[in-house]
Amino acid sequence: MRQFLPTRSDEPMYWLLFGAGGMVASMVLPAIMVVLIAAGYTSDDLNSGFLNLNQVHNIFSNWLLSLIVFGVVFLLSFYALHRMHHSSHDFGIHSKLTWYIAYGLAAAVSFVSLGLQLLMYVKYF
Numbered sequence: 299m300r301q302f303l304p305t306r307s308d309e310p311m312y313w314l315l316f317g318a319g320g321m322v323a324s325m326v327l328p329a330i331m332v333v334l335i336a337a338g339y340t341s342d343d344l345n346s347g348f349l350n351l352n353q354v355h356n357i358f359s360n361w362l363l364s365l366i367v368f369g370v371v372f373l374l375s376f377y378a379l380h381r382m383h384h385s386s387h388d389f390g391i392h393s394k395l396t397w398y399i400a401y402g403l404a405a406a407v408s409f410v411s412l413g414l415q416l417l418m419y420v421k422y423f
Contacts, residue, residue, distance in 0.1 A: 312380060312401070319377020322370055330370070358418040368415055372408040379404040 358364045383400035386393075 312376075315373065315376040316380040319373040319375075319380070322373045323377055326370060327374070355418060355421070358415055359421075361419070364415045364419060368408070368412050371411040375404040375407040376401075 357367070379400040383396050386396045
């Protein structure tokens with residue numbers, strides 16, 4: 299008797315990133331916004347905006363905060379582009395090309411973000 303072995307899929311990994319990105323979008327991002335708005339209201343100079351260039355450099359000079367910002371960007375980009383990839387099926391686009399575009403663009407956004415953060419960490423600009 300022949301035994302049936304199920305085929306393995308990499309789809310659970312993408313659904314995990316999608317779920318984590320949804321959690322970041324619904325819980326972490328609003329908390330970050332509240333903190334930045336509270337910091338803007340309590341600052342002495344409201345005309346310069348919430349973050350000026352020196353404050354951004356101070357944020358990215360701390361490796362832990364830089365890692366947290368990268369994690370937020372990484373998860374949000376995979377969340378948004380996974381949703382766009384599956385929304386393309388609703389429009390009748392059933393192509394493997396949308397998969398490559400969505401996840402490739404999410405990876406590109408994440409690595410560009412990481413590269414810019416590393417450049418700010420080494421004080422290149």
